[in-house]
Amino acid sequence: RKEVEQDPGPFNVPEGATVAFNCxxxxxxxxxFFWYRQDCRKEPKLLMSVYSxxxxxxxxxxxxxxxxxxxxxxxxxxxxxxxxTYLCVVNVGRAGNMLTxxxxxxxxxxx
Amino acid sequence: xxxxxxxxSRDICQRGTSLTIQCQVDSQVTMMFWYRQQPGQxxxxxxxxxxxxxxxYESGFVIDKFPISRPNLTFSTLTVSNMSPEDSSxxxxxxxxxxxxRYYGYTFGSGTRLTVV
Numbered sequence: 001r002k003e004v005e006q007d008p009g010p011f012n013v014p015e016g017a018t019v020a021f022n023c024x025x026x027x028x029x030x031x032x033f034f035w036y037r038q039d040c041r042k043e044p045k046l047l048m049s050v051y052s053x054x055x056x057x058x059x060x061x062x063x064x065x066x067x068x069x070x071x072x073x074x075x076x077x078x079x080x081x082x083x084x085t086y087l088c089v090v091n092v093g094r095a096g097n098m099l100t101x102x103x104x105x106x107x108x109x110x111x
Numbered sequence: 112x113x114x115x116x117x118x119x120s121r122d123i124c125q126r127g128t129s130l131t132i133q134c135q136v137d138s139q140v141t142m143m144f145w146y147r148q149q150p151g152q153x154x155x156x157x158x159x160x161x162x163x164x165x166x167x168y169e170s171g172f173v174i175d176k177f178p179i180s181r182p183n184l185t186f187s188t189l190t191v192s193n194m195s196p197e198d199s200s201x202x203x204x205x206x207x208x209x210x211x212x213r214y215y216g217y218t219f220g221s222g223t224r225l226t227v228v
Contacts (some may be wrong), residue, residue: 034216042201044154046112046216087153099144099217101153111139 003027004102012108021105023088024070028031033064035073036072036087044087047073065084078109112208113138114223117220124227131190132223134204139184144205145177148222154203160187194227201225 006023013019025033033050048055050062050071061074070090088102114137125131134143145157156176158166164177180188191198204220 006190042217043222045219046208049216099156101155 002103004088006086006102006105008089008105010106010108012110013078014078014110015078017109018074018076019078019107020075021088021107022070022071022088023072023102023105024068025088025090025100026069027090027092027100028069030069030090030092031098032091033062033071034089034091035060035062035071036089036101038081038085038087040084046059049084075107078107083107083109083110112216113140113206113218115204115206115218115220117147117204117223119223120221121224122226124225126195126227128194129190129192130194130223131188132204133188134186134220136206141184142207143181143187144217145187145189146180146203146205146219148201148203150200157189157202165169192226194225196227199205199225199227211221 002062004025009039011019035047036044037047038044048060048062050064052064054063059076073086075082085104085106089103090100092098116135118133122130143160146154147157148154156169157172158168158179160166160179160181162181162184168174175176176192178190205217208216210217
């Protein structure tokens with residue numbers, strides 16, 4: 001079983017749709033959680049951290065369920081520019097070398 | 112957040128040769144991380160580079176194949192040695208972004224796309 005699992009997609013959605021991605025992690029000692037966005041042929045960029053109480057940043061909402069060990073990302077009112085691969089990233093410890101990346105979920109928003 | 116300059120952005124190399132990738136950060140950072148992203152895959156950590164000490168390698172990666180230098184707090188190099196086509200990949204460096212809370216993120220260099228022929 002992979003340490004961080006994501007549905008690879010692709011998720012094909014029309015503009016304006018709401019789409020949700022889930023991610024599960026296996027290490028119960030995981031301490032911090034992130035969603036990164038990676039455009040084709042580009043480096044990953046931090047989209048948002050995931051707080052225990054859930055957090056929202058504009059059209060993006062992240063949720064954490066520690067009991068079930070899963071993280072979610074909700075995107076409302078999808079834009080064409082949201083098309084990318086979304087990486088779920090889990091940090092077991094505080095140091096960066098404890099980062100584990102999910103395989104990514106590909107989103108394609110169509111007109 | 113930190114700004115990282117990574118070079119080269121891409122290269123095509125002959126098997127058996129070596130390539131050195133450089134990352135320059137615009138601020139001093141304690142740890143720098145080197146990742147590999149194989150085609151269609153997610154990121155895998157190669158090693159952690161600390162200034163003044165030897166790099167720490169993850170399982171499956173060895174110093175002879177991926178020597179790393181960290182001469183100061185803003186710079187690091189990764190060398191891919193004695194390359195084979197299996198080394199064709201994107202190599203990325205990363206640093207931790209300082210933040211007031213523990214929910215910090217990590218910034219990545221723009222990546223080096225390596226093709227070994």
